[in-house]
Amino acid sequence: xxxxxxxxEIHHPPQRGGVLGFVxxxxxxTDHKIIGIQFLFSTLIxxxxxxxxxxxxxxxxxxxxxxxPIFGNWLFAAEGGQITPEFYSxxxxxxxxxxxxxxxxxxxxxxxxNFLIPLMIGADDMAFPKLNMLSYWFMWxxxxxxxxxxxxxxxxxxxxxxxxxxxxxxxxxxxxSGDAQSLWTLGLVFVGISSMLGSLNYMTxxxxxxxxxxxxxxxPMTVWALFITALLQAFALPVLTSALLMQLSDRELxxxxxxxxxxxxxxxxxxxxxxxxxxWQHLFWFYSHPAVYIMILPAMGFVSDILSCFSxxxxxxxRPMVFSICGIAGLGFIVWGHHMFxxxxxxxxxxxxxxxxxxxxxxxxxxxxxxxxxxxxxxxQITSPLLFAAGFVAMFIIGGLSGIVxxxxxxxxxxxxxxxxxxxxxxxxxxxxxxxxxxxFYYWFPKMFGRMMNDxxxxxxxxxxxxxxxxxxxxxxxxxxxxxxxxxxxPYQYEQFADxxxxxxxxxxxxxxxxxxxxxxxxxxxxCMFFGKRAEQNPWKANTxxxxxxxxxxxxxxxxxxxxYRGPYEYSQPKRSDDYWPQFEP
Amino acid sequence: MxxxxxxxFLCVPVLGMGAYLASYFDVWPMQSTWLPENVSVGGRTIxxxxxxxxxxxxxxxxxxxxxxxxxxxxxxxxxxQRASHVHSNTRLEIIWSIIPAGILIFLALYQYESWANDKxxxxxxxxxxxxxxxxxxxxxxxxxxxxxxxxxxxxxKDDIYVENELYVPENEDVVLQLESRDVIHSLFVPVLRIKQxxxxxxxxxxxxxxxxxxxNKNYEIACTELCGRGHYxxxxxxxxxxxxxFDQVMxxxxxxxxxxxxxxxx
Numbered sequence: 001x002x003x004x005x006x007x008x009e010i011h012h013p014p015q016r017g018g019v020l021g022f023v024x025x026x027x028x029x030t031d032h033k034i035i036g037i038q039f040l041f042s043t044l045i046x047x048x049x050x051x052x053x054x055x056x057x058x059x060x061x062x063x064x065x066x067x068x069p070i071f072g073n074w075l076f077a078a079e080g081g082q083i084t085p086e087f088y089s090x091x092x093x094x095x096x097x098x099x100x101x102x103x104x105x106x107x108x109x110x111x112x113x114n115f116l117i118p119l120m121i122g123a124d125d126m127a128f129p130k131l132n133m134l135s136y137w138f139m140w141x142x143x144x145x146x147x148x149x150x151x152x153x154x155x156x157x158x159x160x161x162x163x164x165x166x167x168x169x170x171x172x173x174x175x176x177s178g179d180a181q182s183l184w185t186l187g188l189v190f191v192g193i194s195s196m197l198g199s200l201n202y203m204t205x206x207x208x209x210x211x212x213x214x215x216x217x218x219x220p221m222t223v224w225a226l227f228i229t230a231l232l233q234a235f236a237l238p239v240l241t242s243a244l245l246m247q248l249s250d251r252e253l254x255x256x257x258x259x260x261x262x263x264x265x266x267x268x269x270x271x272x273x274x275x276x277x278x279x280w281q282h283l284f285w286f287y288s289h290p291a292v293y294i295m296i297l298p299a300m301g302f303v304s305d306i307l308s309c310f311s312x313x314x315x316x317x318x319r320p321m322v323f324s325i326c327g328i329a330g331l332g333f334i335v336w337g338h339h340m341f342x343x344x345x346x347x348x349x350x351x352x353x354x355x356x357x358x359x360x361x362x363x364x365x366x367x368x369x370x371x372x373x374x375x376x377x378x379x380x381q382i383t384s385p386l387l388f389a390a391g392f393v394a395m396f397i398i399g400g401l402s403g404i405v406x407x408x409x410x411x412x413x414x415x416x417x418x419x420x421x422x423x424x425x426x427x428x429x430x431x432x433x434x435x436x437x438x439x440x441f442y443y444w445f446p447k448m449f450g451r452m453m454n455d456x457x458x459x460x461x462x463x464x465x466x467x468x469x470x471x472x473x474x475x476x477x478x479x480x481x482x483x484x485x486x487x488x489x490x491p492y493q494y495e496q497f498a499d500x501x502x503x504x505x506x507x508x509x510x511x512x513x514x515x516x517x518x519x520x521x522x523x524x525x526x527x528c529m530f531f532g533k534r535a536e537q538n539p540w541k542a543n544t545x546x547x548x549x550x551x552x553x554x555x556x557x558x559x560x561x562x563x564x565y566r567g568p569y570e571y572s573q574p575k576r577s578d579d580y581w582p583q584f585e586p
Numbered sequence: 587m588x589x590x591x592x593x594x595f596l597c598v599p600v601l602g603m604g605a606y607l608a609s610y611f612d613v614w615p616m617q618s619t620w621l622p623e624n625v626s627v628g629g630r631t632i633x634x635x636x637x638x639x640x641x642x643x644x645x646x647x648x649x650x651x652x653x654x655x656x657x658x659x660x661x662x663x664x665x666x667q668r669a670s671h672v673h674s675n676t677r678l679e680i681i682w683s684i685i686p687a688g689i690l691i692f693l694a695l696y697q698y699e700s701w702a703n704d705k706x707x708x709x710x711x712x713x714x715x716x717x718x719x720x721x722x723x724x725x726x727x728x729x730x731x732x733x734x735x736x737x738x739x740x741x742x743k744d745d746i747y748v749e750n751e752l753y754v755p756e757n758e759d760v761v762l763q764l765e766s767r768d769v770i771h772s773l774f775v776p777v778l779r780i781k782q783x784x785x786x787x788x789x790x791x792x793x794x795x796x797x798x799x800x801x802n803k804n805y806e807i808a809c810t811e812l813c814g815r816g817h818y819x820x821x822x823x824x825x826x827x828x829x830x831x832f833d834q835v836m837x838x839x840x841x842x843x844x845x846x847x848x849x850x851x852x
């Protein structure tokens with residue numbers, strides 16, 4: 001274990017790997033930074049694909065059954081360029097799957113986790129570099145299987161990202177229930193293996209490889225958040241993996257884990273029975289609710305560090321912040337049933353899950369109050385990372401509060417499965433996690449690529465994203481109030497929803513605006529990678545350890561063994577002339 | 587330029603709350619975006635809780651997002667020499683943990699009674715659970731509705747079968763028995779505020795008491811659990827009619843159509 005406060009001899013030569021060839025350096029890399037960047041590029045590509053799927057969903061909801069521009073004639077020549085209902089099911093199924101499993105989880109845990117953990121705790125690499133390489137390369141079978149799923153009959157699975165059986169298990173239930181569904185299931189198994197390898201590495205590295213003086217309570221919030229995320233993944237993922245394998249076995253081997261006796265679908269008669277469809281829901285949400293925290297906790301960590309750095313003020317309530325992350329994670333394991341209040345699960349159980357769910361709002365609230373208190377009394381520097389972090393706080397408040405509406409069983413009965421829940425999770429996952437991700441990009445880009453991103457275009461990107469995301473997602477609350485169901489290819493053929501068409505058109509226009517804003521980001525991101533202003537070692541005058549290394553850090557990270565003298569948030573210490581006091585300076 | 591940012595963040599509480607108030611008071615451009623018409627006794631409770639939770643959330647929303655905007659206004663760097671060096675404040679931490687905890691536990695306990703009425707305490711008749719007014723079998727993509735017929739029992743020869751048309755008597759407790767033939771469906775009637783998933787292999791019951799309904803109006807029933815390509819058009823009709831009219835309809839349907847499709851049950 002680490003001992004506090006005094007220098008220790010360097011254990012490894014800093015250039016541990018020596019000079020590397022192109023293939024070992026950039027492709028089958030074992031360097032945590034390269035692996036992080038590999039994750040980052042892969043997720044950006046999937047982010048674009050998932051975004052296009054979202055635009056197609058919005059197109060159908062605003063102008064139902066009209067020819068889709070550009071892609072329409074290419075994809076649905078037979079239907080005259082229109083989206084078909086089963087294609088629409090594929091769109092939201094794959095949009096959800098890709099955004100969750102191929103974008104948010106791998107970018108937060110995979111890209112940022114890999115890049116930041118060793119740098120922020122003063123290690124020269126992960127504990128198991130080869131395992132780390134495998135964790136990236138296990139994503140590739142998943143990428144390939146999911147791509148194959150797109151090209152299978154039905155153009156992809158159509159059972160929703162939640163894949164509730166029997167719809168997802170009976171081969172003839174919908175056109176996409178054939179091979180597409182099996183490939184999807186298998187793909188997610190690989191994502192699970194990848195995350196599992198990653199989380200083992202993160203836990204071991206954080207527990208074993210902290211630099212001298214880096215006690216647990218001197219770790220930055222980002223590292224704490226990634227640590228707890230790794231724990232969540234390690235304990236929740238085995239359940240999803242086994243659930244997926246059971247589903248695969250139901251589909252391919254004719255078992256009946258999730259099928260009740262005597263069913264038929266689409267006139268095809270039944271299959272083995274004796275199972276229970278609700279079993280899947282329990283297992284799936286036992287993973288997928290903690291997954292919600294896997295997707296938000298790292299972003300909360302980034303936001304904490306960024307707000308503190310750019311208000312030049314210590315993070316308010318560091319320990320309560322750490323405990324609230326632990327509280328969210330702990331409670332996260334006993335709230336999965338709130339996805340199932342009306343599922344047919346014993347309604348008495350629903351009451352228990354409601355109480356635990358309500359309680360999770362408590363640590364979340366503590367975090368919000370502490371962020372606000374961090375800004376209060378600071379010397380706030382308005383930069384792109386700060387704006388995205390502050391945007392995260394504002395949007396997380398909305399997403400958190402709509403969570404309370406959802407948690408109340410009685411009200412949940414009315415708003416669940418409507419656009420209210422769609423609003424809720426987009427405020428948490430897009431306006432929360434994705435804004436946090438952007439904050440992280442702008443903040444750590446100099447460390448990743450040795451150049452600065454353009455701040456003015458960053459601000460333009462922020463304003464457009466912020467305005468258009470609210471234009472897209474805020475009206476969803478009102479659709480939900482009216483009972484507007486989600487996953488409908490054409491809700492307007494219900495008389496009671498027909499008058500909501502103009503609102504949907506407004507939302508779609510905003511969604512296109514939001515997509516345009518991301519083009520600005522991409523140009524800024526890739527342009528500055530080559531032509532940006534060269535970054536200094538510590539361009540933001542931040543305290544944490546990654547800013548001690550060169551930008552970008554060499555293989556092995558630090559030229560001298562870092563020693564840690566204090567916590568990460570000593571900004572504006574009155575005794576010092578500088579308004580920051582890095583952890584690594586005596 | 588620095589003011590611009592705090593003003594942008596001020597738009598969050600101002601426009602967000604503005605939209606909510608406009609929706610609640612039915613003002614342009616948000617007219618008819620609050621809860622739709624309600625015609626059930628349980629729905630009144632749901633609406634009341636919905637409004638109450640929204641009121642509490644609105645207070646928290648406006649205060650926290652305004653603090654954020656104000657902080658960006660007051661504490662921007664051009665205003666100040668140096669930030670204050672404060673690490674934490676135990677009293678504040680305790681206050682902002684205890685108060686929300688109290689509110690949240692109150693909200694949770696406040697749901698118990700209504701949830702029990704909606705989902706746990708099935709209406710009784712003569713000391714026994716009230717028998718179902720109708721059996722609904724959901725399938726891809728429609729609702730089979732069976733009424734017990736004259737003998738008052740489901741699963742007998744005189745059962746009445748209709749597709750997608752649910753008649754219920756007004757001002758009395760109605761129990762529905764729900765089953766599925768193929769995949770999971772969910773019965774959703776917005777005007778009654780009820781929703782219940784229907785899992786194949788399970789039997790569910792849901793109940794409500796309709797009131798103040800327009801007997802000449804047809805209310806829409808929707809499926810809210812993804813069930814395949816026709817999910818979005820799995821529409822049914824709910825007719826809420828006075829008791830005499832209900833009996834009349836049953837008599838007419840009974841003579842017109844005798845069920846043959848009801849699955850035999852032991």
